[in-house]
Amino acid sequence: MQLVDSTYSLIEFADICIAVKQSEMLTIDQASSVELVTSSQGNVGYFLFDRNRIPTYQLSQHLKPIPLPSELKRDDYCIGFKTDDEENYFSIICSKIDKAEISKAISKIQEVPTFMRGENSAITSLCQYDEKLVLLTTANLLHRFISRYQTKEKLHA
Amino acid sequence: MPELEQQSETTSAWLLAVSQSFNIAVAQVVVAEYILEPEIKLVPGSIDYCNQVLSWRGNFIPVMDLSVLLGDEPLDSKNIAVIAYQEYEGQSIQYAAIKLYTGVEQIEVSDESMCEVPDEFPEIMIPLLDSIFMHQDKIVSVINLADLCNEGYRDYILALRHYQNDNIENAA
Numbered sequence: 001m002q003l004v005d006s007t008y009s010l011i012e013f014a015d016i017c018i019a020v021k022q023s024e025m026l027t028i029d030q031a032s033s034v035e036l037v038t039s040s041q042g043n044v045g046y047f048l049f050d051r052n053r054i055p056t057y058q059l060s061q062h063l064k065p066i067p068l069p070s071e072l073k074r075d076d077y078c079i080g081f082k083t084d085d086e087e088n089y090f091s092i093i094c095s096k097i098d099k100a101e102i103s104k105a106i107s108k109i110q111e112v113p114t115f116m117r118g119e120n121s122a123i124t125s126l127c128q129y130d131e132k133l134v135l136l137t138t139a140n141l142l143h144r145f146i147s148r149y150q151t152k153e154k155l156h157a
Numbered sequence: 158m159p160e161l162e163q164q165s166e167t168t169s170a171w172l173l174a175v176s177q178s179f180n181i182a183v184a185q186v187v188v189a190e191y192i193l194e195p196e197i198k199l200v201p202g203s204i205d206y207c208n209q210v211l212s213w214r215g216n217f218i219p220v221m222d223l224s225v226l227l228g229d230e231p232l233d234s235k236n237i238a239v240i241a242y243q244e245y246e247g248q249s250i251q252y253a254a255i256k257l258y259t260g261v262e263q264i265e266v267s268d269e270s271m272c273e274v275p276d277e278f279p280e281i282m283i284p285l286l287d288s289i290f291m292h293q294d295k296i297v298s299v300i301n302l303a304d305l306c307n308e309g310y311r312d313y314i315l316a317l318r319h320y321q322n323d324n325i326e327n328a329a
Contacts, residue, residue: 016201063201108215112200112309116219119315121202126210126217133198133210133217143203 010098010134014061017132022080024139029140031076032050033078042149047091049080050065054089057146063122065149081139088143109136120144167265168213172297173238174258176224179279180297182239182266182290187302189252190239191261211254213239220254226314227279232256242302247264247326256326264292268320272296284313 003046008059027049032058034046042065043055043104057065072093107126122145125136171181190213197209197220206226218239219232223224224232236257241250278289280295285300304310 039165061199061201110217112203113219113306115306115311116200116203116207116310117311118202118204118208123200123202128198128212128217133212135200 008136010096010129010132011092012093012096012098013059013094016061016135017129018137018142019127019129020081020134020137020139020142025093026080026082026089028080028097029078031072031078032074034072034078034091034093036072039067040148044068044093047078047080049089049091052089054080056091056093058093059146063145065141065146081142083140083143090143090146092142112146120148121144144149167267170264170266170294171238172262172264173255175255176227176229176232177258178229180292180295181223181226181283182264182292182297182299183302186261187240187242187263189237189241191256192237192239194235194269195237197253204314206314207311209234211237211239213252213254216252218252218254219306220256222256224258226281228309230283232258240302242306243316244303244307251303251306253302264297266297267292268294280313281317284310319326 007022009022009025011018011020029047034045034047042054042057044058044067045056046053047056053083060066073095077094077097078091079094079097082089109125111125112121112123122137122141123135124138124141127134127136169185171184171185171188173181195211197211199209201208204221207221208217208256209220211220220237222231224230234256234257237254238257238261239252239254241249241252250309272289272291274286275290275296282298282300285304287299287301289298290298291297
Protein backbone atom coordinates (compact mmCIF):
# COMPACT_ATOMS: atom_id res chain seq x y z
CA MET A 1 0.00 0.00 0.00
CA GLN A 2 1.42 3.42 -0.87
CA LEU A 3 1.44 6.06 1.84
CA VAL A 4 1.19 9.65 0.75
CA ASP A 5 0.52 11.93 3.68
CA SER A 6 3.09 13.43 6.01
CA THR A 7 1.76 12.52 9.42
CA TYR A 8 3.66 10.24 11.77
CA SER A 9 3.21 6.53 12.15
CA LEU A 10 3.98 4.72 15.36
CA ILE A 11 6.13 1.67 14.83
CA GLU A 12 6.70 -0.79 17.66
CA PHE A 13 9.40 -3.42 17.97
CA ALA A 14 11.67 -4.77 20.71
CA ASP A 15 9.66 -2.97 23.39
CA ILE A 16 10.26 0.47 21.93
CA CYS A 17 8.05 2.71 19.83
CA ILE A 18 9.46 4.97 17.14
CA ALA A 19 7.59 7.53 15.08
CA VAL A 20 8.46 8.27 11.47
CA LYS A 21 6.70 10.57 9.01
CA GLN A 22 4.51 8.56 6.73
CA SER A 23 5.88 10.50 3.77
CA GLU A 24 9.23 8.78 4.39
CA MET A 25 7.65 5.36 4.26
CA LEU A 26 7.40 3.44 1.04
CA THR A 27 5.14 0.62 1.95
CA ILE A 28 3.81 -1.69 4.63
CA ASP A 29 3.44 -5.37 4.09
CA GLN A 30 3.29 -8.61 6.03
CA ALA A 31 6.71 -9.69 7.28
CA SER A 32 6.06 -13.07 5.71
CA SER A 33 6.83 -11.45 2.36
CA VAL A 34 10.46 -10.93 3.41
CA GLU A 35 12.91 -13.30 1.80
CA LEU A 36 15.03 -14.41 4.77
CA VAL A 37 18.75 -14.86 4.14
CA THR A 38 21.83 -15.51 6.19
CA SER A 39 23.82 -12.36 5.65
CA SER A 40 27.00 -10.87 7.03
CA GLN A 41 25.65 -7.41 6.32
CA GLY A 42 23.33 -7.10 9.30
CA ASN A 43 20.11 -7.59 7.39
CA VAL A 44 17.86 -10.57 7.95
CA GLY A 45 16.65 -10.64 4.39
CA TYR A 46 15.29 -8.69 1.48
CA PHE A 47 11.97 -7.17 0.68
CA LEU A 48 10.79 -6.76 -2.88
CA PHE A 49 9.58 -3.26 -3.67
CA ASP A 50 9.04 -1.89 -7.15
CA ARG A 51 11.23 -4.66 -8.58
CA ASN A 52 14.07 -3.77 -6.21
CA ARG A 53 15.30 -6.00 -3.44
CA ILE A 54 15.75 -3.76 -0.45
CA PRO A 55 17.51 -5.01 2.68
CA THR A 56 15.36 -5.80 5.68
CA TYR A 57 16.58 -5.30 9.22
CA GLN A 58 15.36 -6.60 12.50
CA LEU A 59 16.37 -4.03 15.10
CA SER A 60 17.04 -4.38 18.80
CA GLN A 61 15.81 -1.91 21.39
CA HIS A 62 19.14 -0.13 20.83
CA LEU A 63 18.33 0.11 17.10
CA LYS A 64 21.16 -2.28 16.31
CA PRO A 65 20.48 -4.75 13.53
CA ILE A 66 20.06 -8.30 14.79
CA PRO A 67 21.81 -10.16 11.99
CA LEU A 68 20.55 -13.68 12.52
CA PRO A 69 16.99 -14.06 11.34
CA SER A 70 14.77 -14.99 14.19
CA GLU A 71 11.48 -16.54 13.31
CA LEU A 72 9.15 -13.84 12.05
CA LYS A 73 5.72 -13.85 13.59
CA ARG A 74 2.68 -14.21 11.40
CA ASP A 75 1.39 -10.79 12.43
CA ASP A 76 4.71 -8.93 12.14
CA TYR A 77 5.00 -6.21 9.53
CA CYS A 78 7.74 -5.09 7.21
CA ILE A 79 7.96 -1.35 6.62
CA GLY A 80 9.96 0.08 3.74
CA PHE A 81 11.63 3.49 3.91
CA LYS A 82 13.45 5.80 1.58
CA THR A 83 15.87 8.54 2.50
CA ASP A 84 15.30 12.16 1.44
CA ASP A 85 17.69 11.94 -1.46
CA GLU A 86 15.99 8.71 -2.55
CA GLU A 87 19.44 7.13 -2.73
CA ASN A 88 18.84 4.59 -0.01
CA TYR A 89 16.02 2.18 0.54
CA PHE A 90 15.70 -0.15 3.49
CA SER A 91 13.05 -1.88 5.54
CA ILE A 92 12.55 -2.95 9.12
CA ILE A 93 10.45 -5.55 10.86
CA CYS A 94 7.97 -4.38 13.47
CA SER A 95 5.36 -6.01 15.64
CA LYS A 96 2.81 -3.22 15.47
CA ILE A 97 2.15 -0.11 13.45
CA ASP A 98 -0.42 2.49 14.28
CA LYS A 99 -1.60 4.12 11.12
CA ALA A 100 -3.70 6.69 12.92
CA GLU A 101 -2.64 10.30 12.60
CA ILE A 102 -0.80 11.19 15.72
CA SER A 103 0.56 14.60 14.85
CA LYS A 104 -2.48 16.34 16.33
CA ALA A 105 -2.45 14.15 19.40
CA ILE A 106 1.16 14.85 20.23
CA SER A 107 0.86 18.05 22.14
CA LYS A 108 4.18 18.01 23.83
CA ILE A 109 7.19 16.99 21.82
CA GLN A 110 10.53 17.41 23.58
CA GLU A 111 13.85 17.52 21.80
CA VAL A 112 16.42 15.04 23.05
CA PRO A 113 18.94 17.21 24.96
CA THR A 114 22.14 17.61 22.98
CA PHE A 115 24.28 16.33 25.83
CA MET A 116 22.39 13.00 25.72
CA ARG A 117 22.92 12.36 22.05
CA GLY A 118 25.41 9.80 20.94
CA GLU A 119 27.30 9.86 17.68
CA ASN A 120 24.90 9.53 14.73
CA SER A 121 22.01 9.36 17.16
CA ALA A 122 18.80 8.54 15.33
CA ILE A 123 16.33 9.88 17.86
CA THR A 124 15.62 13.60 17.65
CA SER A 125 12.67 14.07 19.98
CA LEU A 126 10.45 12.37 22.53
CA CYS A 127 6.81 12.49 23.39
CA GLN A 128 4.27 10.60 25.39
CA TYR A 129 1.44 8.98 23.50
CA ASP A 130 -1.03 6.50 24.94
CA GLU A 131 1.19 6.21 28.03
CA LYS A 132 4.07 5.14 25.82
CA LEU A 133 7.37 6.86 25.25
CA VAL A 134 7.47 7.62 21.54
CA LEU A 135 10.86 8.20 19.93
CA LEU A 136 10.74 10.49 16.91
CA THR A 137 13.16 9.82 14.09
CA THR A 138 13.53 10.09 10.32
CA ALA A 139 14.35 7.62 7.58
CA ASN A 140 17.64 9.46 6.99
CA LEU A 141 18.72 9.18 10.60
CA LEU A 142 17.64 5.57 10.89
CA HIS A 143 19.55 4.72 7.75
CA ARG A 144 22.67 6.50 8.96
CA PHE A 145 22.47 4.78 12.33
CA ILE A 146 21.96 1.31 10.86
CA SER A 147 24.78 1.94 8.39
CA ARG A 148 27.23 2.12 11.27
CA TYR A 149 26.82 -1.60 11.65
CA GLN A 150 27.10 -2.37 7.99
CA THR A 151 30.27 -1.59 6.14
CA LYS A 152 30.72 -3.80 3.15
CA GLU A 153 27.50 -3.53 1.23
CA LYS A 154 25.30 -0.54 0.44
CA LEU A 155 21.87 -0.67 1.93
CA HIS A 156 20.29 -0.15 -1.45
CA ALA A 157 20.71 -3.54 -3.12
CA MET B 158 22.09 28.03 41.83
CA PRO B 159 21.84 28.82 45.54
CA GLU B 160 25.03 28.34 47.47
CA LEU B 161 25.35 25.58 50.04
CA GLU B 162 23.38 26.58 53.11
CA GLN B 163 25.74 27.93 55.73
CA GLN B 164 25.18 26.73 59.25
CA SER B 165 27.92 28.23 61.40
CA GLU B 166 31.14 26.62 60.13
CA THR B 167 29.57 23.67 58.40
CA THR B 168 27.43 23.26 55.34
CA SER B 169 24.57 20.83 54.94
CA ALA B 170 24.63 18.69 51.83
CA TRP B 171 23.34 15.46 50.38
CA LEU B 172 25.82 12.69 49.86
CA LEU B 173 25.03 10.74 46.71
CA ALA B 174 26.79 7.45 45.96
CA VAL B 175 26.74 7.53 42.16
CA SER B 176 28.67 4.30 41.82
CA GLN B 177 30.07 1.64 44.10
CA SER B 178 33.15 3.75 44.75
CA PHE B 179 32.40 7.32 43.74
CA ASN B 180 30.51 9.77 45.91
CA ILE B 181 29.40 13.27 45.21
CA ALA B 182 27.95 15.93 47.47
CA VAL B 183 25.36 18.44 46.37
CA ALA B 184 23.65 21.31 48.14
CA GLN B 185 20.38 20.31 49.71
CA VAL B 186 18.34 22.49 47.39
CA VAL B 187 19.86 20.74 44.38
CA VAL B 188 17.99 17.50 45.01
CA ALA B 189 14.46 18.16 43.80
CA GLU B 190 13.19 14.68 44.56
CA TYR B 191 14.42 11.29 45.62
CA ILE B 192 12.55 8.50 43.87
CA LEU B 193 12.48 4.80 44.63
CA GLU B 194 12.05 2.39 41.74
CA PRO B 195 10.98 4.88 39.10
CA GLU B 196 9.94 3.77 35.65
CA ILE B 197 12.67 4.81 33.29
CA LYS B 198 12.76 4.32 29.53
CA LEU B 199 15.55 3.74 27.05
CA VAL B 200 16.40 6.32 24.40
CA PRO B 201 18.40 4.23 21.94
CA GLY B 202 21.48 5.73 20.36
CA SER B 203 22.10 8.11 23.22
CA ILE B 204 25.45 8.27 24.94
CA ASP B 205 25.84 5.25 27.21
CA TYR B 206 25.99 7.09 30.52
CA CYS B 207 22.80 9.01 29.73
CA ASN B 208 20.59 6.84 27.55
CA GLN B 209 17.39 6.78 29.56
CA VAL B 210 14.67 9.21 30.50
CA LEU B 211 12.29 9.54 33.38
CA SER B 212 8.80 10.93 33.06
CA TRP B 213 8.76 13.53 35.80
CA ARG B 214 6.16 16.23 36.42
CA GLY B 215 4.88 16.08 32.85
CA ASN B 216 8.28 16.12 31.15
CA PHE B 217 10.93 13.63 30.22
CA ILE B 218 14.20 14.30 31.97
CA PRO B 219 17.55 12.64 31.19
CA VAL B 220 18.75 9.90 33.55
CA MET B 221 22.49 9.71 34.16
CA ASP B 222 24.38 6.61 35.20
CA LEU B 223 27.76 7.88 36.36
CA SER B 224 28.80 4.32 37.13
CA VAL B 225 28.88 3.73 33.37
CA LEU B 226 30.77 6.97 32.86
CA LEU B 227 33.34 5.74 35.37
CA GLY B 228 33.73 2.46 33.49
CA ASP B 229 31.81 0.31 35.98
CA GLU B 230 28.71 -1.81 35.56
CA PRO B 231 25.41 0.03 35.01
CA LEU B 232 23.40 0.61 38.15
CA ASP B 233 19.88 -0.64 38.46
CA SER B 234 17.23 2.00 38.82
CA LYS B 235 16.04 1.45 42.36
CA ASN B 236 17.30 4.78 43.64
CA ILE B 237 17.23 7.99 41.66
CA ALA B 238 17.79 11.59 42.63
CA VAL B 239 16.28 14.33 40.50
CA ILE B 240 18.70 17.21 40.52
CA ALA B 241 18.22 20.84 39.57
CA TYR B 242 20.86 22.92 37.81
CA GLN B 243 21.39 26.12 35.90
CA GLU B 244 23.95 26.55 33.16
CA TYR B 245 24.01 30.29 33.72
CA GLU B 246 22.39 32.76 36.05
CA GLY B 247 18.93 33.69 34.88
CA GLN B 248 18.36 30.46 32.98
CA SER B 249 15.25 28.59 34.00
CA ILE B 250 15.95 25.66 36.28
CA GLN B 251 16.84 22.49 34.38
CA TYR B 252 16.34 18.99 35.74
CA ALA B 253 18.10 15.69 35.29
CA ALA B 254 18.13 12.48 37.27
CA ILE B 255 21.11 10.54 38.59
CA LYS B 256 21.03 6.86 39.41
CA LEU B 257 22.31 6.05 42.87
CA TYR B 258 24.12 3.05 44.25
CA THR B 259 22.53 3.56 47.65
CA GLY B 260 20.08 5.96 49.23
CA VAL B 261 20.91 9.57 49.89
CA GLU B 262 22.53 10.66 53.13
CA GLN B 263 22.56 14.06 54.74
CA ILE B 264 26.01 15.21 55.79
CA GLU B 265 27.72 18.26 57.19
CA VAL B 266 30.74 19.59 55.37
CA SER B 267 33.34 21.99 56.68
CA ASP B 268 36.38 23.67 55.16
CA GLU B 269 38.57 21.52 57.39
CA SER B 270 37.44 18.39 55.57
CA MET B 271 38.68 19.62 52.19
CA CYS B 272 41.54 17.56 50.78
CA GLU B 273 43.87 17.22 47.81
CA VAL B 274 42.82 15.33 44.72
CA PRO B 275 44.17 11.81 45.20
CA ASP B 276 46.34 10.18 42.54
CA GLU B 277 43.74 7.52 41.84
CA PHE B 278 40.99 10.06 41.19
CA PRO B 279 39.20 9.22 37.91
CA GLU B 280 40.60 11.41 35.15
CA ILE B 281 37.21 11.53 33.48
CA MET B 282 35.81 13.49 36.41
CA ILE B 283 38.56 16.09 36.58
CA PRO B 284 36.87 18.57 34.20
CA LEU B 285 33.78 18.56 36.42
CA LEU B 286 35.49 18.81 39.76
CA ASP B 287 34.83 21.89 41.89
CA SER B 288 36.24 20.61 45.17
CA ILE B 289 36.90 17.47 47.11
CA PHE B 290 36.74 16.49 50.76
CA MET B 291 36.86 13.55 53.12
CA HIS B 292 33.80 12.26 54.90
CA GLN B 293 34.14 9.26 57.21
CA ASP B 294 37.12 7.90 55.28
CA LYS B 295 35.33 8.38 51.99
CA ILE B 296 36.48 10.74 49.29
CA VAL B 297 33.57 12.93 48.26
CA SER B 298 33.60 15.15 45.18
CA VAL B 299 31.67 18.28 44.52
CA ILE B 300 31.12 18.35 40.79
CA ASN B 301 29.65 20.96 38.51
CA LEU B 302 26.29 19.49 37.52
CA ALA B 303 25.68 22.07 34.82
CA ASP B 304 28.93 21.04 33.16
CA LEU B 305 27.96 17.38 33.48
CA CYS B 306 24.72 18.19 31.64
CA ASN B 307 26.49 20.07 28.88
CA GLU B 308 27.31 18.99 25.34
CA GLY B 309 30.87 20.21 25.82
CA TYR B 310 31.48 17.52 28.41
CA ARG B 311 29.79 14.92 26.20
CA ASP B 312 32.13 15.96 23.38
CA TYR B 313 35.10 15.64 25.74
CA ILE B 314 34.04 12.10 26.65
CA LEU B 315 33.57 11.10 23.01
CA ALA B 316 36.95 12.58 22.07
CA LEU B 317 38.63 10.81 24.98
CA ARG B 318 37.12 7.48 23.93
CA HIS B 319 38.18 7.97 20.31
CA TYR B 320 41.70 8.73 21.51
CA GLN B 321 41.75 5.63 23.72
CA ASN B 322 40.36 3.43 20.94
CA ASP B 323 42.95 4.78 18.49
CA ASN B 324 45.70 3.97 20.98
CA ILE B 325 44.37 0.44 21.42
CA GLU B 326 44.20 -0.08 17.65
CA ASN B 327 47.70 1.35 17.17
CA ALA B 328 49.04 -0.88 19.91
CA ALA B 329 47.46 -3.90 18.25
